[in-house]
Amino acid sequence: MPAFRIVIMLKPGVLDAAGQAVQQGLDALGYDVQSVRVGKVIEINASGATPEAVDDMCARFLANPLIETWRIEEPAGATGGGA
Amino acid sequence: MPAFRIVIMLKPGVLDAAGQAVQQGLDALGYDVQSVRVGKVIEINASGATPEAVDDMCARFLANPLIETWRIEEPAGATGGGA
Numbered sequence: 001m002p003a004f005r006i007v008i009m010l011k012p013g014v015l016d017a018a019g020q021a022v023q024q025g026l027d028a029l030g031y032d033v034q035s036v037r038v039g040k041v042i043e044i045n046a047s048g049a050t051p052e053a054v055d056d057m058c059a060r061f062l063a064n065p066l067i068e069t070w071r072i073e074e075p076a077g078a079t080g081g082g083a
Numbered sequence: 084m085p086a087f088r089i090v091i092m093l094k095p096g097v098l099d100a101a102g103q104a105v106q107q108g109l110d111a112l113g114y115d116v117q118s119v120r121v122g123k124v125i126e127i128n129a130s131g132a133t134p135e136a137v138d139d140m141c142a143r144f145l146a147n148p149l150i151e152t153w154r155i156e157e158p159a160g161a162t163g164g165g166a
Contacts, residue, residue, distance in 0.1 A: 007124055022125060027142055031136070033126040041090055041124045042105060045117040053114070061108055 002046060002052045007076040008063045009039035043072075043075050085129060088158040091146045093124035122151075125149045126158050 010016050018038040026033045042062060044054065051072050058070045093099050109116045125145060127137065133161040134155050139152045 009124070009126070019125075022145065026127075026140060029144055031140060032129060032131065035132060036128075037126045039124045039126070041092070041096075041122045042102075043092070043120045043122070044109075045119075046115060047117060048115065057109060057114060061112055062105065071140075 002049050003075050004044045004046070004049070004051070006042040006053045006054065006058060006062060006070055007039060007073065008042070008058070008068050008070045009037060011067055011069055014067045027076065085132055086158050087127045087129070087132070087134070088156045089120055089127065089137065089141060089145060090122060090156065091123040091125070091141070091153045092120060092153050094150055094152055097150045 016037050019036040022038060023033055023036040026036070044057075046054070052068050055070075058066055058072070063070045099120050102119040105121060106116055106119040108117070128142075129137070137155050138153075141155070142148055146153045
């Protein structure tokens with residue numbers, strides 16, 4: 001079953017309020033962080049879907065092409081981190 | 084300047100309401116999708132930060148270790164997709 005990971009980020013130059021909030025939080029905790037951008041990741045299992053079909057989903061529904069860019073990737077294997 | 088990409092997903096078994104909503108939306112548009120999981124991606128530029136420090140940020144602030152897992156990656160290069 002084809003699996004895809006879509007990473008959706010705001011375009012450079014578009015105000016990323018969430019990123020600024022995260023940066024301020026990290027600053028308050030004492031971390032030295034120059035910039036933070038926050039985006040979405042969508043993992044899709046779709047039988048028979050091609051990368052072209054997934055790109056179509058992004059353009060039609062998942063992303064806002066006016067202010068966002070997306071990248072379609074193979075999802076990484078086992079999830080690391082976490083407790 | 085070290086750059087990191089953090090991918091935060093809900094743990095398997097935790098209800099992903101956003102993922103279900105996306106799946107229903109894709110179904111309504113006629114796409115055949117078996118499962119969708121929605122998560123967050125955070126791109127950080129931090130001078131001198133080590134992967135261990137970024138993991139610490141995740142555990143303390145960026146993620147909820149009770150219900151989320153995270154993975155720390157090198158960010159991909161130029162952003163594809165988008166208009």
